[in-house]
Amino acid sequence: MPKRVLKVGVIGGGGGAFIVNPHQKAIHFDGTRRVTCAALHQDPDIAMSEARKWAYPIKGYPSYDAMIEAQAKLPIGERIDYALIVTPNFVHFDPAIKLVQAGIPVFCEKPITVKASEAIELAAAVKKNKVPFGIAHTYLGHWSSWFARWIITSGKLGAVRWCDSYYLQGWLATRLESEGQMQASWRTDPKMAGASCCGGDIGTHAYMQLRFLTGLEVTYVRGMIETFLKGRQLDDHFTTYCRLSNGGRALIRATQIAIGNKNNMGIEVNCEKGSLIWKQEDSERITIRLPGEPDRDYWRGEVGGSDSFLGKIPGWVADEATIPSGHGEAFHDAFARLHREFEKDVRKYNAGRKFSCDGSKYANIQDGVKHMKFVEAAVKSAKNGSKNIRL
Numbered sequence: 001m002p003k004r005v006l007k008v009g010v011i012g013g014g015g016g017a018f019i020v021n022p023h024q025k026a027i028h029f030d031g032t033r034r035v036t037c038a039a040l041h042q043d044p045d046i047a048m049s050e051a052r053k054w055a056y057p058i059k060g061y062p063s064y065d066a067m068i069e070a071q072a073k074l075p076i077g078e079r080i081d082y083a084l085i086v087t088p089n090f091v092h093f094d095p096a097i098k099l100v101q102a103g104i105p106v107f108c109e110k111p112i113t114v115k116a117s118e119a120i121e122l123a124a125a126v127k128k129n130k131v132p133f134g135i136a137h138t139y140l141g142h143w144s145s146w147f148a149r150w151i152i153t154s155g156k157l158g159a160v161r162w163c164d165s166y167y168l169q170g171w172l173a174t175r176l177e178s179e180g181q182m183q184a185s186w187r188t189d190p191k192m193a194g195a196s197c198c199g200g201d202i203g204t205h206a207y208m209q210l211r212f213l214t215g216l217e218v219t220y221v222r223g224m225i226e227t228f229l230k231g232r233q234l235d236d237h238f239t240t241y242c243r244l245s246n247g248g249r250a251l252i253r254a255t256q257i258a259i260g261n262k263n264n265m266g267i268e269v270n271c272e273k274g275s276l277i278w279k280q281e282d283s284e285r286i287t288i289r290l291p292g293e294p295d296r297d298y299w300r301g302e303v304g305g306s307d308s309f310l311g312k313i314p315g316w317v318a319d320e321a322t323i324p325s326g327h328g329e330a331f332h333d334a335f336a337r338l339h340r341e342f343e344k345d346v347r348k349y350n351a352g353r354k355f356s357c358d359g360s361k362y363a364n365i366q367d368g369v370k371h372m373k374f375v376e377a378a379v380k381s382a383k384n385g386s387k388n389i390r391l
Helices: 020-027 044-052 064-072 093-101 116-129 143-153 182-187 198-214 331-350 365-383
Strands: 006-011 033-039 082-085 106-108 133-135 160-168 218-226 237-244 249-255 264-271 275-279 285-289 296-299
Touching (some): 006 020, 006 064, 006 331, 020 331, 033 064, 064 093, 082 093, 093 106, 093 116, 116 365, 133 331, 133 365, 143 264, 143 285, 160 198, 198 218, 198 249, 198 264, 198 275, 198 365, 237 365
Parallel strands (some): 006 082, 082 106, 106 133, 160 249
Antiparallel strands (some): 160 264, 218 237, 237 249, 264 275, 285 296
């Protein structure tokens, strides 16, 4: 029997917001999920107008409060199966906690809140109400991220010694916020973005990629948070030196003023026996470097059941690729993989079965707490002469 198509409600995304577009494509990727309703803007009139402009008929709500109240009254199967939150940072916490308290699963953009204290409160509500909660750390959704995670955490390269995890952009090299550019305006406003612009916006991605690929935690951080453009309220350059839970070290860095860089995100992990390199702008490939040997490049779709170096490769890694190699997966595929994995836990939740949300396939609520603590610790450290701050 075919699966019932899951109903998804969207909060935010109207008025020209970018991020709703890849999410709605990802939701429809497998034919098992569909947007059915939305509260797309804080202005009720705009919210309803934007809903009427949706690519196909959906139910519009004038506010997320109205949507949550109406949907919470419906039984499972008739109400939305989960809600997607794609608002600016300062409008994450309120709808998220209200949805959780109503027993409705949530998939939310990052960073999860504007304060670590809010993230901790939200995590407590998730634990109490026992609902699935996912965070859209996009780049964890690449097949190559999963493959890299398996290589490193299985010990193929030995213990991690040093990591350089980075995200370099150049789009804020001028004061776009002074020109009224929407994406720049809210990201550089501390009331809307939180304690950090660059760190919260893209530094959290570099932080999560390091934790996901290595399976390690950041235990201490020393921050140098800088604002290069005069008059800008928040940082546009974010550098942290970190101690890892196994005793290794890491550099987690981000910038939005590096002219010429688009979404130059990557990580190099140096281990006892070799190194692993992953780059977002070349996300089909994982490069392994071993002493005295040529580089080994592994391509999505070309990894079989066994390998002379890696040995037997588990089926969930080797068989997961969705299209043949040479046909590039990318941003939308990564989003789709996150929604696909979240769907599995939502279906278990609906059926009253045990689900895990353990962070192995998509970021969970505890990852959200940790990335908020990381950003706040980096800012605190920077304000105190780059003093070591324990997480």
